[in-house]
Amino acid sequence: MRLAAALLSLVLAAPLSAQSSMTIPPIDNTWWKHAVIYEIYPRSFQDSNGDGIGDLVGITRRLDYLEALGVDAIWISPMYPSPQVDFGYDISDYENVDPQYGTLADFDRLVAEANKHHIRVILDWVVNHTSDRHKWFLESSSSKSNPKRDWYVWNPGKKVDGKTVPPNNWESVFGGSAWEMSPKTKEFYYHDFYKQQPDLNWRNPAVERAMFEGMQFWMDRGVAGYRLDAVPTLFEDTQLRDEPVKPGVNKQGDVNLDDVYTNNLPEVHDVMRRMRAMVAKYPGDRVLIGETYLPNIAEVDKWYGGEKKDELQLPMDTIIGFSSSTLDAARFRKQLTDVETGVHGSQPLLVFDNHDNERSTDRYTVGIQDPVAKDHIAKLLATMLLTARDTALMYYGEELGMTTATPTRKEDVKDPIGITGWPAEKGRDGERTPMQWDSSPQAGFSTTAKTWLPVAPNYTTLNVQAELADPNSLLNWHKKLIKMRRTRDSVRDGGMMMLDESNQSVLSYVRYLPGHHAIVISLNMTDKPQTISLDLAAAKIPPTGPEGYVLRTLQATDTELNAVTTAHFTLPPYATWIGEVQVPK
Structure with a gap:
């Protein structure tokens, strides 16, 4: 032509x-509409006291790096007190800091220092469930007449052949029945995740008030917003109907179910509207981000509030980054167009990496051995993330091309889902290994000989120090792209x-x-x-x-x-x- x-x-x-x-x-200068948001898994970012576990002081020490990268906000995965069954996603106190991560004073200092570096702090807010050691559940499980009994989802079960069994076929994400018998009251409580993570009953207004008060506690300390964990799972079918069975079994060995009665029920949108209104009372454009794995853009649009835009500002569009791991120009074109045209002009939030999925550098390079090709693919994905019209969500180490270091032995697995599902499901440890800062022992993450997860073997060559010195590195590629987002008005606002x-x-x-x-x-x-x-x-x-x-x-x-x-x-x-x-x- x-x-x-x-x-x-x-x-x-x-x-x-x-x-x-x-x-x-x-043109809209609302900060989160132009932001690069960087997820930090606190156990794995920087250990400041030599115990092998990352902490808040460690994050504070690395703010210079984050500012130089061009990060606008950090999202910190749960750092609240927790028994750590699911590494912080089982919270026992929503208004404090787990001692292994530091203190409230450490958190306040992190927020203050981050502000000096022009970086906002976003917290992970686990809305669906608590730890079974949370005081609310300890009360709820103590007796059927306790005032907090209906803060969780309880059921007496049903009789089958003279035995008391769960009321239906609902399954836990971590394997087995989603119902666990409480020894004190001889009734079942519902847990969509691990049995130590009982689901809250969001049909009880007292639960909503308590959770909103917890959010206000942190916003009063300067938090810029929340990433809402597993937020589509807040409600369950009141009739407790069995979920439809699909062909095959999952990696836990359970039959596959269609989760139509436990996921994305319409009542959740009423909560989101009330949460948005509560957060909007605070100055500074506080933001609500949703962990929203949804099947199509029409469902994503509902989480914005559709045309009214009165729910989440940034539900994650995981369709683009996670629905497939094949480089497919036609697919990406369609999906980018879908989110550009199908959400009533709301701001897309794109993401390719997080703490629950194999790293994109591995997912999108299956079968490719050529290191140049792998580097090019990583740069291609970064370009799509950082030059599309979107808010960009990154995961620590993504800018380096950190790889997935999956355990090879079951006895080395720390992740609950890997323990229950081995060997078909090896868990999420591989994408949670310590940040690779330099080529010194333990990659500059810690001074101890044994970290909570082993540092990935490639740290001696793949690390921040080495990539900063290489003008063609993936890290410097990210820095140039992020600078382009800020300085090129067509990319920023166009x-x-x-x-x-x-x-x-x-x-x-x-x-x-x-x-x-x-x-x-x-x-x-x-x-x-x-x-x-x-x-x-x-x-x-x-x-x-x-x-x-x-x-x-x-x-x-x-x-x-x-x-x-x-x-x-x-x-x-x-x-x-x-x-x-x-x-x-």
């Missing part, structure tokens, strides 16, 4: 034409439109804000070179005049791409190219 200059011309200082199919969102939409091998899109350089991104998702011709006029940006346009490379994985000046060029395997459209001289 011939690339006539008039057809491909772009302008930098004129409004879009009326026929444009690119939507330019209103619209987004797909280009070359029939291309099954290369994902291309343009970011544009009137009055600023348009930014073009092309990502080769195959192991073969791909020659592309981008019809930039599809973005309906008016022509600059008879002199046409000029492209200039801003960032690329391959040096030969630095010479790109037109919209017709060849991308090497797994290559990323980012360029700007310039006014010709």
